[in-house]
Amino acid sequence: MERTFIVRGDIIQAPEKERIEEHGDSYLVVTDGLVEGIFSSIPSRFSHYRLVDCRGHIVMPGLSDLHVHASQYQFRGMWMDEELIDWLNRHTFPEEEKYRDRDYAERAYRIFVDDLVRSPTTRASIFATIHLDSTLVLASYLEDSGIKAYVGKVNMDRNSTAGLSEDSAQSLEDTQSFIERTEGWTNVRPIITPRFIPSCTDGLMKALARLAVDRGLPVQSHLSENRSEIEWVKELCPDSTSYADAYRRRGLWGATPTIMAHCVHSTGREEDLLAMDGIFIAHCPDSNANLSSGIMDARRYLDAGCRIGLGTDVAGGCSLSMLRAMGDAVRVSKLRASCVDPSLKALTLAEAFHMASVIGGSFFGKVGLFEPGWEADIVVLDESGIATTLEDLSLSARLERVVNLKSEGAVMHKAVCGRWLF
Amino acid sequence: MERTFIVRGDIIQAPEKERIEEHGDSYLVVTDGLVEGIFSSIPSRFSHYRLVDCRGHIVMPGLSDLHVHASQYQFRGMWMDEELIDWLNRHTFPEEEKYRDRDYAERAYRIFVDDLVRSPTTRASIFATIHLDSTLVLASYLEDSGIKAYVGKVNMDRNSTAGLSEDSAQSLEDTQSFIERTEGWTNVRPIITPRFIPSCTDGLMKALARLAVDRGLPVQSHLSENRSEIEWVKELCPDSTSYADAYRRRGLWGATPTIMAHCVHSTGREEDLLAMDGIFIAHCPDSNANLSSGIMDARRYLDAGCRIGLGTDVAGGCSLSMLRAMGDAVRVSKLRASCVDPSLKALTLAEAFHMASVIGGSFFGKVGLFEPGWEADIVVLDESGIATTLEDLSLSARLERVVNLKSEGAVMHKAVCGRWLF
Numbered sequence: 001m002e003r004t005f006i007v008r009g010d011i012i013q014a015p016e017k018e019r020i021e022e023h024g025d026s027y028l029v030v031t032d033g034l035v036e037g038i039f040s041s042i043p044s045r046f047s048h049y050r051l052v053d054c055r056g057h058i059v060m061p062g063l064s065d066l067h068v069h070a071s072q073y074q075f076r077g078m079w080m081d082e083e084l085i086d087w088l089n090r091h092t093f094p095e096e097e098k099y100r101d102r103d104y105a106e107r108a109y110r111i112f113v114d115d116l117v118r119s120p121t122t123r124a125s126i127f128a129t130i131h132l133d134s135t136l137v138l139a140s141y142l143e144d145s146g147i148k149a150y151v152g153k154v155n156m157d158r159n160s161t162a163g164l165s166e167d168s169a170q171s172l173e174d175t176q177s178f179i180e181r182t183e184g185w186t187n188v189r190p191i192i193t194p195r196f197i198p199s200c201t202d203g204l205m206k207a208l209a210r211l212a213v214d215r216g217l218p219v220q221s222h223l224s225e226n227r228s229e230i231e232w233v234k235e236l237c238p239d240s241t242s243y244a245d246a247y248r249r250r251g252l253w254g255a256t257p258t259i260m261a262h263c264v265h266s267t268g269r270e271e272d273l274l275a276m277d278g279i280f281i282a283h284c285p286d287s288n289a290n291l292s293s294g295i296m297d298a299r300r301y302l303d304a305g306c307r308i309g310l311g312t313d314v315a316g317g318c319s320l321s322m323l324r325a326m327g328d329a330v331r332v333s334k335l336r337a338s339c340v341d342p343s344l345k346a347l348t349l350a351e352a353f354h355m356a357s358v359i360g361g362s363f364f365g366k367v368g369l370f371e372p373g374w375e376a377d378i379v380v381l382d383e384s385g386i387a388t389t390l391e392d393l394s395l396s397a398r399l400e401r402v403v404n405l406k407s408e409g410a411v412m413h414k415a416v417c418g419r420w421l422f
Numbered sequence: 423m424e425r426t427f428i429v430r431g432d433i434i435q436a437p438e439k440e441r442i443e444e445h446g447d448s449y450l451v452v453t454d455g456l457v458e459g460i461f462s463s464i465p466s467r468f469s470h471y472r473l474v475d476c477r478g479h480i481v482m483p484g485l486s487d488l489h490v491h492a493s494q495y496q497f498r499g500m501w502m503d504e505e506l507i508d509w510l511n512r513h514t515f516p517e518e519e520k521y522r523d524r525d526y527a528e529r530a531y532r533i534f535v536d537d538l539v540r541s542p543t544t545r546a547s548i549f550a551t552i553h554l555d556s557t558l559v560l561a562s563y564l565e566d567s568g569i570k571a572y573v574g575k576v577n578m579d580r581n582s583t584a585g586l587s588e589d590s591a592q593s594l595e596d597t598q599s600f601i602e603r604t605e606g607w608t609n610v611r612p613i614i615t616p617r618f619i620p621s622c623t624d625g626l627m628k629a630l631a632r633l634a635v636d637r638g639l640p641v642q643s644h645l646s647e648n649r650s651e652i653e654w655v656k657e658l659c660p661d662s663t664s665y666a667d668a669y670r671r672r673g674l675w676g677a678t679p680t681i682m683a684h685c686v687h688s689t690g691r692e693e694d695l696l697a698m699d700g701i702f703i704a705h706c707p708d709s710n711a712n713l714s715s716g717i718m719d720a721r722r723y724l725d726a727g728c729r730i731g732l733g734t735d736v737a738g739g740c741s742l743s744m745l746r747a748m749g750d751a752v753r754v755s756k757l758r759a760s761c762v763d764p765s766l767k768a769l770t771l772a773e774a775f776h777m778a779s780v781i782g783g784s785f786f787g788k789v790g791l792f793e794p795g796w797e798a799d800i801v802v803l804d805e806s807g808i809a810t811t812l813e814d815l816s817l818s819a820r821l822e823r824v825v826n827l828k829s830e831g832a833v834m835h836k837a838v839c840g841r842w843l844f
Contacts (some may be wrong), residue, residue, distance in 0.1 A: 289753045400499060
């Protein structure tokens with residue numbers, strides 16, 4: 001009965017991208033981790049359920065972070081004055097090398113997982129590092145935390161720093177080991193994670209593609225984040241018609257559910273591939289600003305019906321907060337409209353909310369909505385500390401204030417699949 | 423002796439725009455509100471001074487907010503899905519109309535001033551509304567708070583909503599009354615505040631210009647925030663060669679110290695006027711994103727030696743935090759470089775810090791730096807709640823983390839001109 005209860009509170013969700021649905025002082029009924037529905041009073045058939053009283057607080061679906069590097073959490077919010085390549089070489093790669101040491105990984109991943117638990121994220125697709133042992137540490141902490149996550153042991157067998165490069169056979173073997181050693185786990189599942197085209201040989205990519213299909217595992221990687229990266233891929237893959245096509249030719253494109261992060265500079269044919277092949281796009285607005293990547297055209301993908309969710313991309317992004325990612329997505333879309341293409345309307349709060357909950361959630365199952373039969377991922381917000389207003393606010397306005405003014409430390413309770421984490 | 427003391431802590435400042443100066447575990451000596459200097463140990467001549475022990479905490483100069491609307495604070499962080507004109511008509515003007523009621527003003531300004539006290543701002547240039555009584559309420563709360571502020575009774579005698587329009591003579595008379603009734607105050611001084619060209623007749627503008635010069639009062643207004651606004655000014659002032667020139671012809675341009683907020687779309691001749699006439703530019707990055715105004719070219723003004731500081735522009739901007747304004751200034755400058763003009767380098771943390779402290783501070787006097795003889799505006803930061811790192815961080819990296827991850831609620835102590843507010 002632990003995962004069977006009723007939450008009373010101000011319930012809000014974004015069932016469609018155009019629409020935020022508000023249920024002031026209502027009841028969310030959950031049976032064995034699955035949603036029964038939202039009710040204005042408790043139906044008699046549920047009257048014996050335990051009541052979780054969150055009256056006066058916003059109750060919203062959990063958010064899904066489609067792209068985050070756990071191994072970069074130690075330096076989030078820092079060193080943002082550097083350009084991408086310097087930032088990678090001076091900070092990102094040296095930091096990731098430290099995860100060769102299991103002890104370091106234990107201490108660093110402990111901090112990451114504890115903070116992720118306190119964040120509005122209930123589902124995440126996570127990059128670890130190339131190191132098998134450390135990646136298992138991260139996976140085990142997540143498994144115990146109750147957050148549902150895909151965790152990727154990263155593959156890198158070329159064009160990497162000396163301390164962060166694998167032998168191709170070992171890379172594949174370690175990936176297989178990671179898959180085997182997490183088999184049957186409840187919360188964590190493995191995801192095939194070639195860092196990106198430049199850091200993986202064709203041979204490794206093709207072997208990873210076979211592994212993904214054989215084991216029915218999803219895939220995550222990076223696509224068209226930065227112009228010089230795209231030029232590099234062109235040089236490396238002269239046979240490919242686009243960066244996306246390079247993944248496709250190597251078999252790592254939509255054969256199983258696939259997340260591609262960024263897609264800032266995807267054009268024409270690549271856009272078509274993203275749409276046609278049902279690729280999940282992880283839009284990471286803060287990271288794309290911090291690393292001077294640009295502003296992706298979220299409006300176009302969203303209107304085309306693409307599967308575009310949001311990612312924090314820590315540590316390119318500063319914060320683990322998906323609430324902040326929602327605000328950032330809206331803000332940068334306005335800057336794109338004013339600086340690049342005024343014909344494209346900015347994103348709305350409803351759209352960003354829908355992306356962070358429903359679209360992102362669909363990578364993980366029936367997640368992100370309080371509809372009958374959906375998994376009960378629930379976030380209860382703490383609005384304290386945002387100055388009082390003299391007049392009552394709508395639920396949407398209250399959510400918008402949290403998004404814009406209290407994206408850190410705003411979660412007071414969280415449940416994943418009906419299990420309360422705190 | 424209240425304003426004479428020594429602060430021990432990790433002292434950081436940005437004396438030049440290229441350089442953040444770090445003094446780990448050092449002593450800031452203050453005599454009667456003025457800085458004596460930063461020392462690595464306490465000089466014997468100051469050994470009898472009271473010690474304020476902030477060991478382990480960042481001690482930085484107070485920040486100067488060059489542009490903020492106190493009367494919009496009630497709805498900050500909300501209604502950001504609307505375009506500028508809808509946003510003004512549906513929310514901003516109806517909200518400002520409420521300040522006709524002194525009781526409402528008392529309740530709303532109390533919240534604003536209390537939050538401003540808790541913010542990293544020690545000096546601010548503030549818009550109230552057209553209402554004399556309410557503006558006096560705001561001024562008196564600020565006077566008592568200890569924050570040093572310029573407060574403007576707003577002038578609007580044309581093109582305004584019915585509830586927010588003044589008779590020209592009354593507008594002038596109320597402005598004069600506001601000036602007289604705040605004469606001799608310690609912390610608050612009046613500032614001449616025509617809302618912007620479209621909302622003031624030429625006659626009123628010219629009378630305000632005379633008033634500014636006669637009383638030696640500074641001026642604040644808005645300039646080139648939005649393209650349709652600029653077109654409107656062109657229609658209203660066919661004789662002027664630019665929006666800036668329209669202010670200049672009406673005498674409200676640099677005759678006394680002048681702040682112009684935004685300057686997002688200033689070009690050629692207008693840029694020259696801003697530089698030549700020593701106008702203070704209030705760069706408001708968050709507001710310019712939220713209202714789809716665009717990204718102003720801060721790099722160009724900064725490199726040209728212009729007086730460009732930062733403003734929060736609440737409620738176009740979401741937050742009162744000038745720490746957040748620093749982070750936003752860096753971030754949008756990167757988006758400008760990636761989306762508009764890659765030849766212009768993004769702002770650095772040092773530059774944003776210098777703008778928020780030294781350049782902005784210079785509007786208020788010798789403010790924003792811990793140099794001998796400068797006024798001791800001091801902010802002590804609380805870094806708690808930002809997850810621990812496994813390795814020690816430089817002072818700059820710690821400041822950057824606060825800017826990017828804890829811009830709200832980050833101030834643990836604050837002094838203005840040597841007087842501790844908390």
